[in-house]
Every structure is written in C-alpha cells, then in structure tokens.
Amino acid sequence: MLVRSGETRLVEWVEGLYQEAKDKRREDANEEQWETWESQYWGKMWPDSMPSYKAPIVINEMKMLMLAEVSDLTDSRLHLYVQKSRTSPQRDEQVEAALKAYWDRAAVGYQLMLATLDAMILPCGFIQSLWDPTSDHGRGQLLTTARDPRGTYIDPNAVDDETWRYVILEDVLDLGTKDTGTRHARYAGPLYAGHGTHDEGYSVARGPVLSVFVYDPKLEEDIQERTDPRTGEKTLVSLKKKAYPKGRLIQVCNRVVLSDGPSHYPTFPLIRVSVDPAPHRFWPPGSIVGGVVDGYIAANKLDSLVVENALRLNGGKLVADANSGIDPTRQANIPGEVLLKRPGSGERLRVYALAHGDRFQG
Numbered sequence: 001m002l003v004r005s006g007e008t009r010l011v012e013w014v015e016g017l018y019q020e021a022k023d024k025r026r027e028d029a030n031e032e033q034w035e036t037w038e039s040q041y042w043g044k045m046w047p048d049s050m051p052s053y054k055a056p057i058v059i060n061e062m063k064m065l066m067l068a069e070v071s072d073l074t075d076s077r078l079h080l081y082v083q084k085s086r087t088s089p090q091r092d093e094q095v096e097a098a099l100k101a102y103w104d105r106a107a108v109g110y111q112l113m114l115a116t117l118d119a120m121i122l123p124c125g126f127i128q129s130l131w132d133p134t135s136d137h138g139r140g141q142l143l144t145t146a147r148d149p150r151g152t153y154i155d156p157n158a159v160d161d162e163t164w165r166y167v168i169l170e171d172v173l174d175l176g177t178k179d180t181g182t183r184h185a186r187y188a189g190p191l192y193a194g195h196g197t198h199d200e201g202y203s204v205a206r207g208p209v210l211s212v213f214v215y216d217p218k219l220e221e222d223i224q225e226r227t228d229p230r231t232g233e234k235t236l237v238s239l240k241k242k243a244y245p246k247g248r249l250i251q252v253c254n255r256v257v258l259s260d261g262p263s264h265y266p267t268f269p270l271i272r273v274s275v276d277p278a279p280h281r282f283w284p285p286g287s288i289v290g291g292v293v294d295g296y297i298a299a300n301k302l303d304s305l306v307v308e309n310a311l312r313l314n315g316g317k318l319v320a321d322a323n324s325g326i327d328p329t330r331q332a333n334i335p336g337e338v339l340l341k342r343p344g345s346g347e348r349l350r351v352y353a354l355a356h357g358d359r360f361q362g
Contacts, residue, residue, distance in 0.1 A: 007257050014212050014252045018168050024156030029123045029283035030290070034150070037289045041066070041121050045297050055307040062289070062296045066120050073275075074113040078103070106144050114146035115273040120288040122149050125273035128169070131264075147270065158282050161272045166214035169270070173209045173253075209253045213268045216248040 025031055039045075041063060046056040080103075082095045103109065111127065118125030126147040133140040151170040158164035220243040227234050244262045251258040278284035320326045 010250065010257055010260065011252055011255050014210060014250055015255075017166060017212060017214070018153060018170075018210055020156050021153035021166075021168055025153060025283055028281060028285060030285050033290060034122055037121055037287055037293070040293045040297075041289050045300055053308065053311065055304045055311070057304040057307055058300055059303060060296075061299075062292060066117070066288070070113055070116045070120065074109060074116055077109070102142075106142075108144050111144055111146045112273075116275065118146060118149055119273045119275045123274075123276070123278075123284040123287050124149055124282075126152050127271045127273060129269045152270070154282055159280055160282065161268075161270070164268070164282075166212060167268050167270055169211040169213075171209055171211070172206050174206055207253045209251055209258065212248075212250040212252070213263055213265075213270075214248050214250070216244045218243040218248075 043058045043060040043063065045058055050056060080096055080099050082092045082099065084090050084092045115125035115127045126149060127144065128147040129142055129144045131140060132143050135141045135143060147169070153168040153170065155164040155166050219240045222239045222241055224237050224239060225234055226237050246266055247263040247268065248261070249263040250260045272282075274284065276284045276286070276288060318326070318331060
C-alpha cells in the first residue's frame, strides 16, 4: 500500500496524543478497578467456584438505591430558552419547540440517565452528539447518546471540559476501500453485501478508528484582490486566518489516515457528566460504587453466614452404633425422616449439629 505524503508523521502525532491521554487516565482514574466496580454494581461479589455448603447471598441494595437516585436526578424536564440572536433578547419559540420535540424523539433524557449512571459506577460519564449520515434511512440525523468512558480519551492537561485542547473517541467501525490512484481506506458506514460485489456478510472488515478532535492553532494565508475606490488601482492583500476555526478532525485506523480536515461541529461533540467533583483534575480517582461497595460486601457476607449457620443447624451429624440397625446408604437427613433401629438392641442414637447448637438425642 502506498503511503501518502506526510501520512506517517500525522499518524505518529495522533498515536502520541492517544498514548498521553491513555496514560493520564490510567494514572488519575484508578482504571485497573473499573471492571471490578462494574461487576460489583451488577452484584457479582462472590467467586465463580464455591463449596456447596456456602450460601452466596447477594442483596443488591446499592444498585436499587443508585437507580432511585439517578432517576430523581434526571427525571426533571429541562426548560430550554432560545434567543433569536446574540443581540436580541426575544425568544425563538419555533426553535424551542423543535428542540423539545428532538429531546423527546431522541430519548435524550434516557441517555442522560445512562451517562449519570456511568458517572456513579466509573469516575465519569459522557454525552456525545454526533451526526450519523446513515441514520434515518440514509437521510442522516444528529444522535445524542451516552458514550462509554472506556473509549474516551481526554487531553491530559485538561481540568474540565472547558480547558481541554483535544479529545479522542475510539470506536470499532466498518471500513470501505476506495481506489483513487493510491489505495486508502475511508469510513463508509455499515456496508452489507449486494449488487453482486460480495457473497455474504459485511463487505469489508471492521477496525478500531480513532477520531481526534483537536484545536489546531495553524494559520493559513488568504490572498485577496482589493480595488481602491478612488483610483481604481488593484492591489493584493495578504490576510491571516485560522485554518481550523472550529477545530480539526482526524480519523486514523491501523496507521492509515481515513480523513483529515476542519471539524463541522461548533465545539467538541462531547460533554462530561460527573457526580463526584474532583478539584483541579479531570478524572476523579474513584467512583460512588468504589466508595461504598466494601460495606455492602460485608453485609452480604454476614447474611450468607446467617443462612449457612441455619443450614448447619438443620443438618446435624448422626452417630449410631454399628448394631443399631441404621443403614447409612439409605439415611437422607431430611426433616421428619423416620430412622428404624433393631428391636431390643437398646442402643441410642445421637444427633449433633455441626455448629454450636444443642445436642439432640433419640
């Protein structure tokens, strides 16, 4: 595959930004605990393999309380007010009505609830608003969804979503191939077989795509011709302007640049959701789940011990003489079981509880 001019340098620069953001998140956000916190939220507090006499009791009160709290936080309907312009205080009621309709149709309130729940289980949650050209039967639409924090990488020098200089979104996307002199890949949306070009399944493979939104201060020169209204003389004027006034968007997959150009979003299409304030840092070092889960684990262990002791008391040991007439292969230790002994043997049976309980004789 031919490499386009400057592609290797650009890919190395993007991968450097990605690695810096990844290292900072691992260092600040206690990332090695994320999987544990998520498992504990779902009530997975016991090992997979346990002795049969153990009772893996889980009363997931933490999850119930978190769902009730996040419902209260996100249940209130937002009141949106839109001005007709920056200089006019008059409200634009038509735009307000359109925004409210989009809020309901796109289930933005539900997505906000999911992002808030992410922020309780993990250090942060995120809401993203991206234009999907393949949605709505190919007409395209803006999708506002809760983004998985595990695929989100933030400028390591940022302390909030106002001071970040770049964000990186990592997604697994479908890739197409286009031949234009030099072979390169491009993101083409979900592609299915058809028109006799492929036999079955996806037409091409999937791959991890890094979408880098960065504020690039690069300036470019714009040469304009101007005419003096008094003399009619024409002159060339050099003007400096930002090459990427709204930011730059670079997409890279497997060391191949898929796209590089100005971003069409007014700002980064990402909003941080945090329920645990972290002064002077972007990633909190812990989460709500990580801060309270030890108490719930201890409570579940106590509940398990209560059930385990009850089972031990109900299943005692049977001690009998060899000539008592009891057949060990037929003794099931069930409630109300009748044990027969040899008539006139005079032997006594003794039943002992496994735990510290009273001794029963018969």
